[in-house]
Amino acid sequence: MGARPLRRETDSWLERWTATVADLAHLKDSHPMLDAVIDEQIGRRIRIGDHWLCDFASCNYLGFDLDQEIIDSIPGYVAKWGTHPSWSRLLGSPILYEQIEEKLADLLGSEDTLLLPTITHIHMSVIPVLGGSGTIFLDGRAHKTIYDGVTIARGHGAQVVRFRHNDHEHLAELLKQNPPTPRMIAIDGVNSMTGNAPDVTQFARLAREHDALLYVDDAHGFGVIGERSPDELCEWGTRGNGVIRHQGESYENIVLVAGFSKSYSSLLSFLALPTQLKNVLKVTAPPYLYSGPSPVASLATTLTGLEVNDKRGDQYRYEMYRKTKRVIERLRELDIYTPNVSGYPLIEIPLAKHEDIDPVGRYLFDRGIYVTMAAYPLVPKEEVGFRIQVTAANGDDEVDLLCEVLGELQEKFKLQHEGHRELMLQARATRG
Numbered sequence: 001m002g003a004r005p006l007r008r009e010t011d012s013w014l015e016r017w018t019a020t021v022a023d024l025a026h027l028k029d030s031h032p033m034l035d036a037v038i039d040e041q042i043g044r045r046i047r048i049g050d051h052w053l054c055d056f057a058s059c060n061y062l063g064f065d066l067d068q069e070i071i072d073s074i075p076g077y078v079a080k081w082g083t084h085p086s087w088s089r090l091l092g093s094p095i096l097y098e099q100i101e102e103k104l105a106d107l108l109g110s111e112d113t114l115l116l117p118t119i120t121h122i123h124m125s126v127i128p129v130l131g132g133s134g135t136i137f138l139d140g141r142a143h144k145t146i147y148d149g150v151t152i153a154r155g156h157g158a159q160v161v162r163f164r165h166n167d168h169e170h171l172a173e174l175l176k177q178n179p180p181t182p183r184m185i186a187i188d189g190v191n192s193m194t195g196n197a198p199d200v201t202q203f204a205r206l207a208r209e210h211d212a213l214l215y216v217d218d219a220h221g222f223g224v225i226g227e228r229s230p231d232e233l234c235e236w237g238t239r240g241n242g243v244i245r246h247q248g249e250s251y252e253n254i255v256l257v258a259g260f261s262k263s264y265s266s267l268l269s270f271l272a273l274p275t276q277l278k279n280v281l282k283v284t285a286p287p288y289l290y291s292g293p294s295p296v297a298s299l300a301t302t303l304t305g306l307e308v309n310d311k312r313g314d315q316y317r318y319e320m321y322r323k324t325k326r327v328i329e330r331l332r333e334l335d336i337y338t339p340n341v342s343g344y345p346l347i348e349i350p351l352a353k354h355e356d357i358d359p360v361g362r363y364l365f366d367r368g369i370y371v372t373m374a375a376y377p378l379v380p381k382e383e384v385g386f387r388i389q390v391t392a393a394n395g396d397d398e399v400d401l402l403c404e405v406l407g408e409l410q411e412k413f414k415l416q417h418e419g420h421r422e423l424m425l426q427a428r429a430t431r432g
């Protein structure tokens, strides 16, 4: 046998992978705000090395991760159930699952619910079941995890048709071509980048007219927006029961997917669905059959979280609303462009020059502001920038600092403003 070559085929293969995400790989290796080790946390302040920052990258929207009643509830459940139920759900689940599924169906107003560990598990396993060998209509900017689930479905024989982001008229044209059934339309609820929600009523109408199922991932809407009520504290509505209820829709022809890992700070996710479909998924969705379940601490924080949501969730939502409003008003005052027109607490700020992401991120870091970096190829080059998430637990002093630093950024770097954005879009349209 000859000597082993020094460079193996896998090395160049891995290099090719790295080259396709070169900008991100470079930032990951060099930037303090990516792949960071967080040494300590006090409230929404985090310490990286000897540097304290205000955390505007957390998706713990309601601040349940820091709620004392929720924290104190964990030991009792762990004493009763141990740290982790290690059965797959098909074998058996602690009664806590049944309790959560019932309470959740009640909150959502859906016929039934089904819990699995993460939304990614749900997309990878449920989209192929629902797509079958029919047609999946996929929003052009759907979350990567939906896209990956759809790719698996394609491998199982589904045909995939993409429509322009949020464009129900484009979808209507495609549906008129009468593609094979079963038909499924896959979209996001509150979008993880723009912070905006689709017009669910229009998509639901098309689904009902064309014998299709509308599949909505509302990871960022659940817990944040909810049903409207005359005594609501703000226009995000009450109860945080998600985008379907917020827009006054029923669940007819709709499957809602969301998770507890953002607003409820717990590793658990769910589908809101008819009981008949739930029973089918119990024998067809691999995570129900084979995956390990969520830890008991997460089941505990979900159960107590649902109780706390009933008691003071609307108060927390109002806090989040009030602080988000301050940030958005500051952006308007500075004429800094954000795609966020909803006022929801995800605020993306694209840069005028994508190359600036490194120094802009460093400036924010140095000034004590921690955000989500949106680098290429996570987003297209014209959208490279950063995303702010506002949670109920961010202090007003932290929002003050953020607003101050946004002003400094505007002076020191080129951000996009409304006029610039228009010109950029016109130039892109002219280029075709």
Ligand SMILES: Cc1ncc(COP(=O)(O)O)c(C=O)c1O
Residues within 6 Å of the ligand: 117, 118, 119, 120, 121, 143, 145, 188, 192, 217, 219, 220, 259, 261, 269
């Ligand atoms: C829209 C959307 N869907 C799915 C996910 C993944 O959720 P999970 O961590 O539960 O798999 C995310 C995570 O950020 C998300 O933003």
